[in-house]
Amino acid sequence: MALNRDFVGRAFPPSEPYEVSRVKIREFADAIGDHNPIYRDQEAAKAAGYPDVIAPPTFPIVVSFGGNALAAPGLGLNFAMVVHGEQRFEYSRPLRAGDVVTCTTTITEIKSIGSNEKLTAVTDVRTVEGEMICKSYNTIVERGA
Amino acid sequence: MTATVKYADVEVGTEIPARTYPVDRADLVMYAGASGDFNPIHWRESAAKAVGLPNVIAHGMYTMAQGGRFVTDWTGDPGSVVDYGVRFSSPVVVPDEGGATLEIGGKVEEKLDDNKVVVALTARSEGQKVLTRAKAVVKLA
Numbered sequence: 001m002a003l004n005r006d007f008v009g010r011a012f013p014p015s016e017p018y019e020v021s022r023v024k025i026r027e028f029a030d031a032i033g034d035h036n037p038i039y040r041d042q043e044a045a046k047a048a049g050y051p052d053v054i055a056p057p058t059f060p061i062v063v064s065f066g067g068n069a070l071a072a073p074g075l076g077l078n079f080a081m082v083v084h085g086e087q088r089f090e091y092s093r094p095l096r097a098g099d100v101v102t103c104t105t106t107i108t109e110i111k112s113i114g115s116n117e118k119l120t121a122v123t124d125v126r127t128v129e130g131e132m133i134c135k136s137y138n139t140i141v142e143r144g145a
Numbered sequence: 146m147t148a149t150v151k152y153a154d155v156e157v158g159t160e161i162p163a164r165t166y167p168v169d170r171a172d173l174v175m176y177a178g179a180s181g182d183f184n185p186i187h188w189r190e191s192a193a194k195a196v197g198l199p200n201v202i203a204h205g206m207y208t209m210a211q212g213g214r215f216v217t218d219w220t221g222d223p224g225s226v227v228d229y230g231v232r233f234s235s236p237v238v239v240p241d242e243g244g245a246t247l248e249i250g251g252k253v254e255e256k257l258d259d260n261k262v263v264v265a266l267t268a269r270s271e272g273q274k275v276l277t278r279a280k281a282v283v284k285l286a
Binding site: 024027028030031033036039048049056057058061062065079081084085086087089090091094137143 | 147166172175176178179180181182184196197204205206207209210211213214216217218222223224226227228229230231232233236278281
């Protein structure tokens with residue numbers, strides 16, 4: 001189904017604050033099979049110059065996958081037919097345990113490709129103090145029936 | 146904050162030895178839980194087939210995470226990644242029995258200022274390119 005083009009350029013209010021925990025970072029690292037001690041051991045993280053354990057580069061997807069934008073009433077997205085098309089992160093610094101972040105998402109493009117609909121959104125992930133962590137560029141494809 | 150690979154020691158064309166990563170259904174269930182992406186196409190065969198997929202497929206972000214792991218294992222510092230992007234060109238199909246394998250390789254494509262390099266990644270599963278335009282910018286020592 002065609003997505004509502006009125007949503008192009010729409011910015012959504014910041015998401016609820018999310019506190020990054022050591023436990024969640026470890027769980028995520030375990031799930032991707034990555035045993036790097038900098039994700040698990042505070043001493044190893046400190047030895048590498050970080051104040052606490054840091055999160056793997058793709059961890060911000062936990063908070064930034066389209067945010068509240070994709071579920072927006074009126075957009076018309078059918079989640080059952082959605083596949084992830086492209087993803088990019090631009091990092092200002094690694095996310096780390098203790099960060100409390102919010103995400104601000106803007107839909108930047110919607111276009112048809114054959115019977116598919118392609119939507120691109122950019123999400124700024126910042127700490128509640130306003131420090132930029134990363135920008136997440138997220139393209140999803142809603143496959144046509 | 147300090148990668149173990151030195152900027153001075155790499156050149157355009159320097160290859161990062163390829164690695165193979167097994168993927169099975171249990172990995173996808175763990176990833177679903179850790180990431181919060183519970184789309185059943187990643188763990189239930191009937192749900193995947195109902196939307197026209199050949200079988201359960203891995204989360205694109207799971208595959209991207211393996212590419213990230215490949216890069217950070219090379220640099221020695223997971224905080225060395227300053228930019229990382231991929232296009233999901235083909236799904237990683239994960240059968241119930243035997244699972245799948247992901248083969249990831251990379252090479253230095255460009256040297257930038259400030260000790261940064263662009264690493265171009267390749268990712269294949271069962272002979273299919275599963276990521277295209279996969280690039281990471283990393284800051285080396």
